[in-house]
Amino acid sequence: xxxxxxxxxxxxxxxxxxxxxxxxxxxxxxxxxxxxxxxxxxxxxxxxxxxxxxxxxxxxxxxxxxxxxxxxxxxxxxxxxxxxxxxxxxxxxxxxxxxxxxxxxxxxxxxxxxxxxxxxxxxxxxxxxxxxxxxxxxxxxxxxxxxxxxxxxxxxxxxxxxxxxxxxxxxxxxxxxxxxxxxxxxxxxxxxxxxxxxxxxxxxxxxxxxxxxxxxxxxxxxxxxxxxxxxxxxxxxxxxxxxxxxxxxxxxxxxxxxxxxxxxxxxxxxxxxxxxxxxxxxxxxxxxxxxxxxxxxxxxxxxxxxxxxxxxxxxxxxxxxxxxxxxxxxxxxxxxxxxxxxxxxxxxxxxxxxxxxxxxxxxxxxxxxxxxxxxxxxxxxxxxxxxxxxxxxxxxxxxxxxxxxxxxxxxxxxxxxxxxxxxxxxxxxxxxxxxxxxxxxxxxxxxxxxxxxxxxxxxxxxxxxxxxxxxxxxxxxxxxxxxxxxxxxxxxxxxxxxxxxxxxxxxxxxxxxxxxxxxxxxxxx
DNA sequence: TGTCCGTTGCACGT
DNA sequence: ACGTGCAACGGACA
Numbered sequence: 141x142x143x144x145x146x147x148x149x150x151x152x153x154x155x156x157x158x159x160x161x162x163x164x165x166x167x168x169x170x171x172x173x174x175x176x177x178x179x180x181x182x183x184x185x186x187x188x189x190x191x192x193x194x195x196x197x198x199x200x201x202x203x204x205x206x207x208x209x210x211x212x213x214x215x216x217x218x219x220x221x222x223x224x225x226x227x228x229x230x231x232x233x234x235x236x237x238x239x240x241x242x243x244x245x246x247x248x249x250x251x252x253x254x255x256x257x258x259x260x261x262x263x264x265x266x267x268x269x270x271x272x273x274x275x276x277x278x279x280x281x282x283x284x285x286x287x288x289x290x291x292x293x294x295x296x297x298x299x300x301x302x303x304x305x306x307x308x309x310x311x312x313x314x315x316x317x318x319x320x321x322x323x324x325x326x327x328x329x330x331x332x333x334x335x336x337x338x339x340x341x342x343x344x345x346x347x348x349x350x351x352x353x354x355x356x357x358x359x360x361x362x363x364x365x366x367x368x369x370x371x372x373x374x375x376x377x378x379x380x381x382x383x384x385x386x387x388x389x390x391x392x393x394x395x396x397x398x399x400x401x402x403x404x405x406x407x408x409x410x411x412x413x414x415x416x417x418x419x420x421x422x423x424x425x426x427x428x429x430x431x432x433x434x435x436x437x438x439x440x441x442x443x444x445x446x447x448x449x450x451x452x453x454x455x456x457x458x459x460x461x462x463x464x465x466x467x468x469x470x471x472x473x474x475x476x477x478x479x480x481x482x483x484x485x486x487x488x489x490x491x492x493x494x495x496x497x498x499x500x501x502x503x504x505x506x507x508x509x510x511x512x513x514x515x516x517x518x519x520x521x522x523x524x525x526x527x528x529x530x531x532x533x534x535x536x537x538x539x540x541x542x543x544x545x546x547x548x549x550x551x552x553x554x555x556x557x558x559x560x561x562x563x564x565x566x567x568x569x570x571x572x573x574x575x576x577x578x579x580x581x582x583x584x585x586x587x588x589x590x591x592x593x594x595x596x597x598x599x600x601x602x603x604x605x606x607x608x609x610x611x612x613x614x615x616x617x618x619x620x621x622x623x624x625x626x627x628x629x630x631x632x633x634x635x636x637x638x639x640x641x642x643x644x645x646x647x648x649x650x651x652x653x654x655x656x657x658x659x660x661x662x663x664x665x
Numbered sequence: 666t667g668t669c670c671g672t673t674g675c676a677c678g679t
Numbered sequence: 680a681c682g683t684g685c686a687a688c689g690g691a692c693a
Binding site for chain 3: 667675676
């Protein structure tokens with residue numbers, strides 16, 4: 141093969157062999173192909189100071205999910221005559237060292253819009269251009285190229301889903317044929333002085349083994365994703381009638397996450413009667429692209445300050461309330477059950493996410509959305525930078541959605557789907573025997589009932605941290621004032637302005653319901 | 666400036 | 680299961 145040369149396929153997010161243009165390209169006309177994944181120890185090393193088992197950035201579920209995905213990727217590559225080379229270190233340094241060591245002429249990786257990867261990729265592209273290495277970095281993580289959409293809109297990202305749809309039009313794959321399935325990959329060449337390891341196990345990374353109840357829930361990897369997808373897609377009725385908003389957040393259903401694009405095409409053709417966006421399956425992917433586009437076009441998308449699209453709101457910094465929420469100790473069984481599911485499974489229904497996000501921020505506790513975002517990012521196995529931040533701004537009425545008087549009730553919202561409280565009983569064993577009349581508000585149960593259920597509120601299960609009626613009214617009042625200030629100052633609200641507003645809000649607080657009284661009320665209530 | 670609309674609110678009515 | 684009132688936001692477009 142005289143024309144052939146060495147290629148490096150750098151895997152980051154798209155840990156798959158199907159529908160992977162970077163991988164296909166890297167295999168073309170190559171003598172040797174080096175499929176690489178770099179483990180950044182910073183991301184994987186146990187952090188004993190973190191609030192849950194895991195590293196400083198990721199919970200154990202996320203790490204486990206990633207490792208399973210890597211094991212699966214490795215086994216898929218082996219079936220094609222290749223294998224996954226796992227290296228450790230700072231990713232740009234490791235990859236640059238590999239490029240030299242293996243005399244790479246072609247570097248391939250999936251294009252990524254996240255700021256972290258934008259910076260990383262710029263470094264590598266710069267190195268490659270100096271070294272005369274070809275870089276192939278196709279857009280394959282999203283249906284559209286966010287940069288195209290932003291350009292079409294005159295340089296700014298669309299801020300509503302509808303305007304995004306108008307700009308986006310049809311995804312390019314609607315007209316193109318399915319990509320071919322790989323049947324063979326070039327061999328891996330000599331690895332020289334680069335230190336290659338196998339995919340580490342959880343134990344090798346220094347973590348305790350999982351309890352058996354966690355180990356079978358959501359297996360990571362493309363094979364499992366395709367299996368799940370296949371199951372769903374073959375159920376044509378399910379696909380045709382799929383409407384996300386109507387899903388029951390208390391049902392123990394499992395998510396369809398990624399790798400949908402090659403299959404959706406088949407779906408669209410074979411299912412005649414299907415719902416149309418925004419509620420169809422395709423609609424879900426377009427939502428994903430919407431958030432990617434806004435995130436890409438918005439500097440400081442992941443914080444409130446200096447974020448053009450984010451309302452400046454005087455959130456509080458109440459560590460006690462945050463921790464109660466995070467550790468499932470709010471005293472609201474619906475909220476706490478969801479947070480337990482998040483801790484244990486790393487996944488919960490999107491409406492359940494809405495409930496707890498609203499509760500933490502604009503609905504009840506008025507804690508900064510960035511705090512909740514951090515908890516989700518750490519614990520969710522499907523967490524995604526653009527979507528997570530976008531949804532937190534949405535739910536906290538900081539951007540995209542502004543009807544702050546529509547508040548999810550931590551009591552009645554769950555009740556309408558699950559009047560018996562089975563979801564709560566499943567995740568909060570302490571409340572297992574609470575009669576259904578009281579299970580959403582156990583603090584209202586007479587003491588005799590609490591005794592009979594072997595669950596004394598304040599001892600076996602916490603009292604509510606706030607009164608929802610009072611707290612939600614306070615939140616509405618604060619948001620009204622904050623919105624007024626944002627309007628008055630045209631969004632340019634300084635830290636001093638926010639401090640000033642905080643003082644005003646404190647002063648105007650209904651004296652009958654001051655902090656102290658509120659706590660007393662709760663003891664009685 | 667006004668009007669319509671917005672992936673997923675609640676409480677109460679039928 | 681669906682409709683109504685509640686209270687009332689910003690973005691898109693005329």
